[in-house]
Amino acid sequence: MTSWLLAFNDLHYTYPGGRGPVLRGVTFGIPEGKKCVLLGRNGCGKSTLFLHGNGIIQPQTGQVSWRGKPFVYKRSALQEMTQRVGLVFQDPEHQLIASTVSEDISYGLCNRNLPPEVIRAKVENILDVFGMRELADVPIHHLSLGQKRRLALAGVMVLEPQLLLLDEPTAYLDRYQTKNLLRELDQIHRSGTTVLMATHDMDIAFEWAEWICVMDAGKLVFAGEPQEALSKREMLESLHLGMPLIAEVWEALPESLKQEVGGGIPRSVDELKKRLSGQLVSSR
Numbered sequence: 207m208t209s210w211l212l213a214f215n216d217l218h219y220t221y222p223g224g225r226g227p228v229l230r231g232v233t234f235g236i237p238e239g240k241k242c243v244l245l246g247r248n249g250c251g252k253s254t255l256f257l258h259g260n261g262i263i264q265p266q267t268g269q270v271s272w273r274g275k276p277f278v279y280k281r282s283a284l285q286e287m288t289q290r291v292g293l294v295f296q297d298p299e300h301q302l303i304a305s306t307v308s309e310d311i312s313y314g315l316c317n318r319n320l321p322p323e324v325i326r327a328k329v330e331n332i333l334d335v336f337g338m339r340e341l342a343d344v345p346i347h348h349l350s351l352g353q354k355r356r357l358a359l360a361g362v363m364v365l366e367p368q369l370l371l372l373d374e375p376t377a378y379l380d381r382y383q384t385k386n387l388l389r390e391l392d393q394i395h396r397s398g399t400t401v402l403m404a405t406h407d408m409d410i411a412f413e414w415a416e417w418i419c420v421m422d423a424g425k426l427v428f429a430g431e432p433q434e435a436l437s438k439r440e441m442l443e444s445l446h447l448g449m450p451l452i453a454e455v456w457e458a459l460p461e462s463l464k465q466e467v468g469g470g471i472p473r474s475v476d477e478l479k480k481r482l483s484g485q486l487v488s489s490r
């Protein structure tokens with residue numbers, strides 16, 4: 207049986223003064239140790255769900271649990287949850303509060319009453335890990351949007367969460383920074399952190415994820431392996447998410463070549479290249 211690190215059970219939520227329910231009975235679990243992606247069209251409730259993931263929002267009905275234990279909405283228990291679950295907001299302006307880069311990174315550590323020398327060492331280390339040492343004393347309002355997003359991630363990772371929730375982390379990043387970020391996320395995952403990323407980028411989702419969840423209108427409509435998700439073209443298209451580009455390329459190949467290469471839709475250009483070159487070698 208899969209062990210869920212964080213699980214949402216039949217969550218319902220309507221914002222005060224909102225136009226109607228945003229979460230309408232969403233139920234799903236985040237499998238421990240996996241790189242997970244959450245897909246869903248604009249406004250389906252992804253960011254609202256994330257805010258439930260570390261207790262910032264309390265569900266009106268339903269339950270959120272950590273390793274099978276329901277959240278307790280009391281100050282000390284919630285503080286513990288924010289240590290376990292790191293949330294990187296969709297908009298970094300909502301996350302960054304101090305005046306300089308290093309002050310912002312140290313903010314969460316200061317709240318934990320750690321000795322100053324421990325805080326200093328952790329901040330120095332994370333500045334190196336994220337390649338931000340030269341920006342240490344730069345005022346936050348001098349950073350580009352991409353740099354602010356990077357800083358928001360650094361400020362969460364310095365707290366060493368067990369689960370990282372990333373809300374559309376590649377939005378506004380250029381190709382180079384997107385690749386860098388994905389490499390960093392792989393490193394974060396290898397070091398033992400479970401990651402759940404909300405994204406609209408189907409190419410990134412299918413190349414990167416080991417587990418795919420799809421939401422629509424405040425409910426979960428799919429959770430499973432990427433290969434299984436790729437076989438649900440009709441569902442992905444009906445939700446206006448579409449298919450990753452690689453699936454369209456695969457679709458365009460002659461049937462005879464697909465049969466020779468074998469397997470289902472490849473998840474990345476690299477996988478397609480490998481399979482094609484394997485096929486070419488074996489047919490020589």
Ligand SMILES: Nc1ncnc2c1ncn2[C@@H]1O[C@H](COP(=O)(O)OP(=O)(O)OP(=O)(O)O)[C@@H](O)[C@H]1O
Binds near residue numbers: 228248250253
């Ligand atoms: N603070 C708020 N008050 C009232 N309604 C809100 C608030 N925040 C979000 N909503 C509404 O809740 C719904 C879901 O929003 P949410 O941001 O969770 O969606 P999302 O799936 O993250 O969308 P996107 O892909 O655009 O980021 C939307 O209809 C939105 O207008």
Ligand SMILES: [Mg+2]
Binds near residue numbers: 252253254296373
């Ligand atoms: Mg959102």
